[in-house]
Amino acid sequence: MAAPADPSPMSAPVLDADALLDDPAIRIVVCCGSGGVGKTTTAAALGVRAAERGRKVVVLTIDPARRLAQSMGIDSLDNVPRRVPGIEGEGGGELHAMMLDMKRTFDEVVEAHTDAERARAILENPFYQSLSAGFAGTQEYMAMEKLGQLRARDEWDLIIVDTPPSRSALDFLDAPKRLGSFLDGKFIKVLMAPAKMGGRAGMKFLNVGMSMMTGTLGKLLGGQLLRDVQTFVAAMDTMFGGFRTRADATYTLLQAPGTAFLVVATPERDALREAAYFVERLAAEDMPLAGLVLNRVHGSEAARLSAEHALAAAENLDGVGIVDQTTGKAGLREPADRSDAPSEAAAPDTTPDPAEHTDHEDHTSHIDQLTAGLLRLHAERMQVVAREQRTRDRFTALHPEVAVTEVAALPGDVHDLEGLRAIGHRLATGSAPA
Secondary structure (H helix, E strand, O other): OOOOOOOOOOOOOEOOHHHHHHOOOOOEEEEEOOOOOOHHHHHHHHHHHHHHOOOEEEEEEOOOOOHHHHHOOOOOOOOOOEEOOOOOOOOOOEEEEEEOOHHHHHHHHHHHOOOHHHHHHHHOOHHHHHHHHHOOOHHHHHHHHHHHHHHHHOOOOEEEEEOOOOOOOOHHHHHHHHHHHHHHOHHHHHHHHHHHHOHHHHHHHHHHHOHHHHHHHHHHHOHHHHHHHHHHHHHHHHHHHHHHHHHHHHHHHHHOOOEEEEEEEOOOHHHHHHHHHHHHHHHHOOOOEEEEEEEEEOOOOOOOOOHHHHHHHHHHHHOOOOOOHHHHHHHHHOOOOOOOOOOOOOOOOOOOOHHHHHHHHHHHHHHHHHHHHHHHHHHHHHHHHHHHHHHHHHHHHHOOOOOEEEEEOOOOOOOOHHHHHHHHHHHHHOOOOO
């Protein structure tokens, strides 16, 4: 019979983000995780911090949101790395940023690996235009292509990649293999066969050996689309091997010691479940994992006041109140009868004004309501803190070897370099939320 699990929380090793950014052997940092956890902001904040610590950095983002460009002081980001102004630091570091243009990257690959005439035929082909703009997995593969291009230029000593927002965080890793499977598939090989045989022999093969297949496909896809596909495949024939070779090379690059993966998650059950799955997949693929960035963590400077005590105090205020108001005001309403008191005619009128009593009571009641409301808000915050801690403890119990750094939740969105610096500081220090 198995021993019961230890219910006590486990402490994970701390991720030293500055040591990672300062290591000259680390040339690529890949930020990955499920959608909406802050990968883009994390990648940008790491880029700012690394540049201000002396490294020459380029951040490749896949997020089309314009707020990132605005936070870096750039009008817009496109497929060309652009220098980010306002970077401070004594080490001569630089920060460049770019946003992946999937179709433009595909076009660049075609133009770089075939002659001008064939490139023009491919770029003008309707099937290619559809493929380059929206084929499943194209964005992930083109992100890999762009990463390979940036690394080959050797212009930057650190490349930070923000992986594409996708239904599954694993798509980025699967893209090279998926494209290779597509290019090696039976459908592509059949369509390539006539072009490989050439001339009349190819047409005879197409007309005789493929008549049933092309007839069926023609009905499903339309005759013109089928001809566009065949023309595209014939023009791309010489490039298919290059696609596969570069995909394999980039995949190998991701496994190299100079690459580090950072899994980004929020302290929520679904996000950490996806993070755990990703950690396991990285290990299975021999990808070097640096650690987990736990983003938007909540905390309180009044953590000693538990949720239970806060709720009890709020209920007390809503009921009879912490202060006995009736006893506290009795002396004002009934002054003591003293024998040496001045006569009624000579004595000043000290009888409280009923209107003043009403105002005082209303003011006290209003303060009590505000205090009770604040106590309930604090109780809710402490419940969130406790839930997040339990969720993190479950992840740590499953993966005690994964180094973790926490990033405290900010009160608003990041909209400038100062905001990115604040995130970078939290990444580096693992600061406790406040």
